[in-house]
Amino acid sequence: MMRCPVFRRPECSAPHKHEAFRRARAARAVATGLALALLAAPAPSRAEAAPQQTGTAEELPITLSGSYLAGRYAGQTNDLANAAAFFAEALTADPGNPFLLDRAFVLQLANGDIQEALDLAQRLQIEQSDHFIARLLLATDAFRAGEYNEAAILLDSEARGPLAELTSGLIRAWALAATGESSRALDVIARLEGPSWYAVFKSYHTGLIQDQVGQNAAALENFRDAYETDRGALRVVDAYARSLAASGDSKAALDLLTEYDKIVPDHPSLKATGRLIESGETPPVMAATPAAGAAEVLYGLGAAIGRDGGEELAAVFLQLALYLDEDADVASIALAALFDRLGNPQRAIDVLEGVREASPLKRDAEIQIGLNYNALDRLEEARAHLAALVKSDPSDIEAVSALGNVFRARKMFKEAEETYSTGIATLAKPEGKHWTLFYYRGICRERLKKWDEAEADFRRSLDLWPDQPLVLNYLGYSLVDQGKKLDEALEMIRKAVELRPKDGYIVDSLGWAYYRLGRYDDAVRELEKAVELRPEDPVINDHLGDAYWQVGRRLEARFQWNHARDLKPEEDILPLILDKIEKGMAEAEPLPTTKADPSGSGG
Secondary structure, three states: OOOOOOOHHHHHHHHHHHHHHHHHHHHHOHHHHHHHOOOOOOOOOOOOOOOOOOOHHHHHOOHHHHHHHHHHHHHOOOOHHHHHHHHHHHHHHOOOOOOHHHHHHHHHHOOOOHHHHHHHHHHHHHHHOOOOHHHHHHHHHHOOOOHHHHHHHOOOOOOHHHHHHHHHHHHHHHHHOOOOOOOHHEEEHHOOOOOOOOHHHHHHHHHHHHHHHHHHHHHHHHHHHEEEEEEEHHHHHHHHHHHHHOOOOOHHHHHHHHHHOOEEEEEEEHHHHHHHHHHOOOOOOOOOOHHHHHHHHHHHHHHHHOOOOHHHHHHHHHHHHHHOOOOOOHHHHHHHHHHHHHHOOOHHHHHHOOOOOOOHHOOOOOOHHHHHHHHHHOOOOOOOOOOHHHHOOOHHHHHHHHHHHHHHHOHHHHHHHHHHHHHHHHOOOOOOHHHHHHHHHHHHHHHHHHHHHHHHHHHHHHHHHOOOOOHHHHHHHHHHOOOOOOHHHHHHHHHHHHHHHOHHHHHHHOOOHHHHHOOOOHHHHHHHHHHHHOOHHHHHHHHHHHOOOOOOHHHHHHHHHHHHHHHOOOOOOOOHHHHHHOOOOOOOOOOOOOOOOOOOOOO
16 A cells, blocks of 8 residues: 655545545535525625526536535534535635635645645735734744744744644744754743643743753753643653653653553553663654754644544644654654544544654554554454554554454454454463453453353453453353352442443443342332433343333333334344333343352352
């Protein structure tokens, strides 16, 4: 497959545009009907009314209303490529419309169509001189060309809003540092005033600039301040560890990385830094060039915006980071994750294929590519891609888990069991972070009716992570369902509910356990809670119907079964629900309620 770096758009964007225009022609056939539905929404100030049209979609001309409405729909469904193409069409039909100019520009930039967006940014600079994103793109383009003074000038105007002010100030500081004016650069950052979340960005980028100009002791202090402000920021942890090692305190650096590993285990970037420190080498500074530093600003803010739900603006920042620094692999990973959240796994694959071969994140990128093939329902490609990664390194637990999870989600339990076993066999001494391998293998073995082996896996998982609610729930429910070790099983499920009282599935397990034990009033109480937490789940609604039937609430039982039917249950469950709706159900035979055997052999 051809690699298509995300910062170089012609090859990447063309297929998406062709698809966009194909869909645009089809959209025009229903543009008039859409207009009626969207009259309440804000429209371009100079939008034309959609004329009555006849003929096939292929014969219909491009119209302002059709393009605009199709663009709105694409935007509402998070389809950046089609939204950008449709609004570009609408702008062609009404080139003087400021609303369409803004939307076409921002969407093209979010989609990574940098050259097209640059043309529109020039227009916006003339027509809307205070347009922050337009200025930011022009400044980024100047920075990329080495025109640092021009970039600083473009960002020296008054920005509106905390995000615009911080972005402009930090990138302007990096532009000044690029011209040798590091003192002015640091002063620009120091004078930035804003919300409390400014602090970590100010300290971090002050430290990066100081690192670049050899002020290592001062940089270390700023990285320490950034770390104390936000101990969960991975890039800050990486920079702080590198700075500690550079100062001669390798032990403190490795202790820092070990501590963070408890929060995010085995992060490849931090593992790479740790290996350098352990080998006695001094890791390089985080931002080796001013362009890398400015890209770090865009990546850091873009990733933060994306976490808060601002997907379109996050895409703008991340695309700019990659335009400025093609080696900004963290931005590639973040942008791919963004496309994944937007429901576009193919775009995520395109971005991930641009991650450098030498990057510590390359293997993670390859794992995500395999998972995205699976999301596209291209199972054989997903299987081949992930299997190759596992074969090359069976001790890569992330790759093993990814392949195993693909199989397990598709109910290919034998293949999943074998995959998890491959990874487990490489563990000389399993640790807490490995609990999922045993848990998932236990699920597969339970589905394959290999109960003794499954129970052993669940208990091994609990040894590694005591009181893990998912494991407690699955093991406890399975034991109740088989009528084994009932006291212990019920206590496990109660503990799981205590740990995760808002998890409808776990609460359902407790209710169904009571049902299986013949404690129908208790079952109704818990299953009503579960339905309240997960009203859209057909199985939970079906369970509540069964419990209502057993306590004599027959009308309510049929109501719940009808509701479960309407929620589109799986094919193997639907006939059972339909039968109960028609005929009701027999009185359930409660499980034995004797004490569990103290020896552990079962109830």
